[in-house]
Amino acid sequence: MKKAEIKNLIRKQKIDHTLDQEFYVNDEIFDLDIKNIFSKQWVFVGHVSRIPNFGDYFLFNIGNESIIIIRDRNNKIHAHYNVCRHRGSHICLEKEGNKKLLVCPYHAWSYNLDGSIQSARMMSADFDKDEWKLNGCNLQIFEGLIFINLAEEPNSFEEFISPTKKFIEFHGLSNAKIAHRQIYPTNGNWKLTLDNFHECYHCQPSHPEYCSVHDPEYIIAYGAGNNTGPESEKFNKILLDWNKKVEDMGHVVGEYSETEFNNYSRSAERTPLKEGKYTETKNGKPIAKLMGKFKEYDRGYTSVGTSPFNSLLMCNDFATLFTFIPKSTLKTDVELMWLVHKDAEEGLDYNVDEMIWMWDVTTIADKRIIENNQKGVLSNKYKPGPLSQMEKGLEKFKNWYLKQLDLVLS
Ligand code: FES
Numbered sequence: 445m446k447k448a449e450i451k452n453l454i455r456k457q458k459i460d461h462t463l464d465q466e467f468y469v470n471d472e473i474f475d476l477d478i479k480n481i482f483s484k485q486w487v488f489v490g491h492v493s494r495i496p497n498f499g500d501y502f503l504f505n506i507g508n509e510s511i512i513i514i515r516d517r518n519n520k521i522h523a524h525y526n527v528c529r530h531r532g533s534h535i536c537l538e539k540e541g542n543k544k545l546l547v548c549p550y551h552a553w554s555y556n557l558d559g560s561i562q563s564a565r566m567m568s569a570d571f572d573k574d575e576w577k578l579n580g581c582n583l584q585i586f587e588g589l590i591f592i593n594l595a596e597e598p599n600s601f602e603e604f605i606s607p608t609k610k611f612i613e614f615h616g617l618s619n620a621k622i623a624h625r626q627i628y629p630t631n632g633n634w635k636l637t638l639d640n641f642h643e644c645y646h647c648q649p650s651h652p653e654y655c656s657v658h659d660p661e662y663i664i665a666y667g668a669g670n671n672t673g674p675e676s677e678k679f680n681k682i683l684l685d686w687n688k689k690v691e692d693m694g695h696v697v698g699e700y701s702e703t704e705f706n707n708y709s710r711s712a713e714r715t716p717l718k719e720g721k722y723t724e725t726k727n728g729k730p731i732a733k734l735m736g737k738f739k740e741y742d743r744g745y746t747s748v749g750t751s752p753f754n755s756l757l758m759c760n761d762f763a764t765l766f767t768f769i770p771k772s773t774l775k776t777d778v779e780l781m782w783l784v785h786k787d788a789e790e791g792l793d794y795n796v797d798e799m800i801w802m803w804d805v806t807t808i809a810d811k812r813i814i815e816n817n818q819k820g821v822l823s824n825k826y827k828p829g830p831l832s833q834m835e836k837g838l839e840k841f842k843n844w845y846l847k848q849l850d851l852v853l854s
Pocket residue numbers: 528529530531532533548549550551552553
């Protein structure tokens with residue numbers, strides 16, 4: 445597809461309808477998405493507790509890029525491109541592990557964990573080690589969350605994180621550890637996967653577990669990404685009452701919502717769970733130690749979107765973090781990480797099965813829905829359908845996406 449064709453296609457997209465088929469199935473558009481949209485975002489790819497010891501590392505792979513995230517002897521975390529400076533081989537081949545030295549499997553050049561060359565066999569006398577360090581990748585750590593950005597000149601991290609900062613900080617994620625991590629490989633384009641994540645029209649038919657802990661009025665209004673419309677009136681009343689109580693406790697309240705989509709699509713809000721529920725468990729009872737600055741259970745739910753590729757959904761006692769990783773045109777990995785207080789002990793303070801119950805069962809259901817959706821979108825008979833009142837969040841995500849793609853092509 446030529447640039448001009450894609451630009452025309454962008455212009456043709458109808459308000460309050462899903463995207464044209466090409467956006468969900470075309471390989472060239474997928475490549476543009478990765479190189480120009482994903483690669484310009486700050487994306488969190490893990491938590492510091494995944495690599496607690498000197499030499500611990502994991503790989504984050506996206507498109508043609510592979511990034512080594514590794515902890516050095518001085519506890520500093522580095523991000524390097526997994527590309528040997530000799531002739532380009534991948535250096536780390538296992539997805540995770542422990543290495544005190546990064547040795548290329550091809551001709552055995554070796555690198556220190558800060559990316560500098562340790563040794564390069566039989567190179568000429570004028571070989572300058574400093575010139576052939578590993579390429580570093582932009583890295584920032586905020587509250588224990590590891591963010592990377594593949595852009596040559598990334599946006600300011602401070603500017604990026606500032607509107608969601610107070611919401612994340614309250615949950616004390618820097619004092620947390622990963623209690624469980626799971627990838628749900630989903631046979632669907634990343635935009636179809638995120639369309640689904642950004643609307644709750646499907647929650648009633650597909651997610652009885654989600655609906656058992658979230659207020660039905662929240663699902664209609666806030667859960668639909670529509671928190672200012674008339675649909676939200678009933679929930680807003682519930683919210684106002686709750687806000688007062690929670691402010692008296694000294695806990696954070698409020699919301700942030702992006703209105704311009706130039707670079708970012710960030711959001712944050714605190715809302716109450718369904719009456720009588722304290723956390724996202726089967727019986728709604730707390731299961732782990734209070735996290736962060738919470739002094740008592742406030743029945744609150746904090747939803748933060750730092751970009752469409754990441755969401756943090758946080759209860760008082762545990763947090764569920766989402767990373768959506770586009771793998772190919774028709775494949776997306778949905779990675780979930782559950783965090784608890786770092787001193788919480790499994791079996792004593794929390795039980796993994798109880799904690800992951802809601803989002804595990806919901807993400808498996810979403811995988812099924814998205815895969816059915818993708819099959820239909822591949823048909824000749826697919827054409828963009830009209831969106832309901834409860835799909836404003838999807839429309840917002842779609843507008844952000846089209847704007848980013850348009851910027852790339854101009
Ligand atoms: S490609 Fe790595 S040492 Fe040759």
